[in-house]
Amino acid sequence: MQNSAETSSRRRDRVSRRDALRYAGAASVLAGLGAASAIPTAPPAAAAGSQLIDFAAAQIPAEHIRAAGYAGVINYVSTSRPGSNFGAKPITRPYAESLVRAGLVIVSNFQYGKPGGTAPSDFLRGGPGGVADAKTAWHLHTAAGGGQSAPIYFSVDDDIDRETWNNRALPWFRGINSVIGVLRTGVYGGVKVCEWAIADGVIGQSRTPGKRWAWQTRSWSNGKIHPAAVLYQRVIDTASSPGPLVGGIRVDVNDVLAQDVGQWNLHP
Template structure:
């Protein structure tokens, strides 16, 4: 939840584009204002939030109406036997989000524990290479920022040995394609700590922060001080997330002005 093409040449900016850029800048300013007040993030942070979801593309207007600043959207495809409307993010959908002044952050997750495809992190160095190529191709095809990170998911409760022998080689493979600076991690607090300590994820421009999107799961009620995002509400059958545009979503607290949003990383 690949290789970087060269950037576009200079050209005149239309009035419509100017308005879109102004809206995007406004969204970034909003994240910055929120993060400025976050000295010691907690699970009940009341600042800006981003939502993540897979079932369908939620209209930008509904996301704004619900009070969220943007989305974390997939740059991966659906697993065999499933068909998620929001996987992967598309260029028209991304444009609609930008036009509404919403920010976008990229996440890769194809496999899942117990799913029809194994967890991505189990696929080793070669799997990391393949996943990074897929993620970057989908990211750029949707208009993703050329220096923006992609968060790669460790959606499981793993121990240090599994990290060292299984997940770490996968991240090394990812790094070999898109570089450390454009690599982020999604996982529990230990996974975030290990990724930072082993130098396989990049740093945010917000001082003291890294590309760590931490989930409440497997985190023992703690938040890593370097995390830029915290998945506080997780939609499950037994504990449904809030409805936005008719779909249940996960809700993530923004813990830094720079969380890797596209428009801050052109």
């Protein structure tokens, strides 16, 4: 699957008129839910409509997301950990359709385990775990109506060192690649994780020149933003520093750093 996907990537380098029109339409959505201006590529002071939110507690009604000025969501294509019951995991087709009707974009993310949680971090499961997680993610993504060529971001939600990346996380990503291909694989993590994923060739390339499927979190990044990142998680909801309320739910807020961040409508 990976080889054929890479062949398709080379073909997509020459964008057709139809693709160009679809790209422009998606860009206008992200630039302000219909505004004509382009998305700023620099992260500071992202305007309303150039940010996406992520959340797990419950499905936030589309009208509340749009009223708050956000362009869409990064939603889970994974299930809740044992002993938890996150209402937004996984994204469902009816909910996805309500977001689309409201003119909001959707990006897919997989995270089941978590450090200190009832299931360990996903990347600790190595290559076989990557295979299993990719199959689960792809099933839930497509069941909800996710685009066939859209990437899925896989989370490294921890401050790991290079040895842990090489011996645990990298085999996990190789397992993911073997199922859905590099072109549909993205990473969530700190700046070093994004850098390593790009250097080791385990994540795909955005249609925005110079950008890769790297969703970088502010955590463990020491104020640095990787130039190839397409998303930057600027606001992280914690007990000591709560995120904004949208529809009664605390959310994380992500700056959009590229026109193509892997949104479903741009990758049917």
